[in-house]
Amino acid sequence: MRGVFVTGTDTGVGKTLVSAWLAHNWQAEYWKPIQTGAGEDSDADTIARLAPQVPIHPCAVTLQAPLSPHEAAKRERTRIDLSALTPPATQAPLVVEGAGGVMVPINEVALMIDLMARLRLPVVVVARSGLGTINHTLMTLEMLRRRQVPLLGVVMNGQKNPGNRQAIEHFGGVPVLAEIQPLLAVNQSVVAGLPPPAFSCPP
Numbered sequence: 001m002r003g004v005f006v007t008g009t010d011t012g013v014g015k016t017l018v019s020a021w022l023a024h025n026w027q028a029e030y031w032k033p034i035q036t037g038a039g040e041d042s043d044a045d046t047i048a049r050l051a052p053q054v055p056i057h058p059c060a061v062t063l064q065a066p067l068s069p070h071e072a073a074k075r076e077r078t079r080i081d082l083s084a085l086t087p088p089a090t091q092a093p094l095v096v097e098g099a100g101g102v103m104v105p106i107n108e109v110a111l112m113i114d115l116m117a118r119l120r121l122p123v124v125v126v127a128r129s130g131l132g133t134i135n136h137t138l139m140t141l142e143m144l145r146r147r148q149v150p151l152l153g154v155v156m157n158g159q160k161n162p163g164n165r166q167a168i169e170h171f172g173g174v175p176v177l178a179e180i181q182p183l184l185a186v187n188q189s190v191v192a193g194l195p196p197p198a199f200s201c202p203p
Ligand SMILES: Nc1ncnc2c1ncn2[C@@H]1O[C@H](COP(=O)(O)OP(=O)(O)OP(=O)(O)O)[C@@H](O)[C@H]1O
Pocket: 008, 010, 011, 012, 013, 014, 015, 016, 017, 018, 043, 099, 100, 157, 158, 180, 181, 182, 183, 184, 185, 186
């Protein structure tokens, strides 16, 4: 399987925006294995809005509560089984979007990072650009390294911060693949108008 796993240092850091941007430019397909907070706008709905030509695969698990997957599942008296999170078969590259960050529980024993380790797709870490990001990003990279999850690099989202970028590259030992500036609106034409990624989808 070809593609990337898009994770982040936190929830709300821009994983869906980055997924839309990558999938649009790579003619890739999109899959969000676990969607929580399904009552609200789902990430697949957002992708359909931001990159309408991107084929979207149904989530393996959809849960109503806007909580961590393990807790949202508990509320529905169910349990997420890691082995049930099987990626869809596809010829095109697949952009997989995680829920939250790497240490988000999926059930009482497994974390999102366990799913990443199983899928073995190179990981893109989406990080905020501003104060606090060095700590969150380096911890995320450290965990991924420990589990020997392949790392593609970091995408920084927000006002450019050359010092933070340099620190992440220096201490994290990974490239910052792209920087996405604050956008006045996040919609289809804005996503299509972003400069294409200067890196290609891993083979
Ligand atoms: N560069 C940006 N400029 C303006 N708004 C942005 C930017 N990046 C993200 N946003 C907005 O911030 C919000 C969170 O972004 P996004 O949904 O991509 O985060 P996420 O990491 O996918 O969140 P979740 O953990 O819920 O999946 C969205 O409303 C999005 O439109």
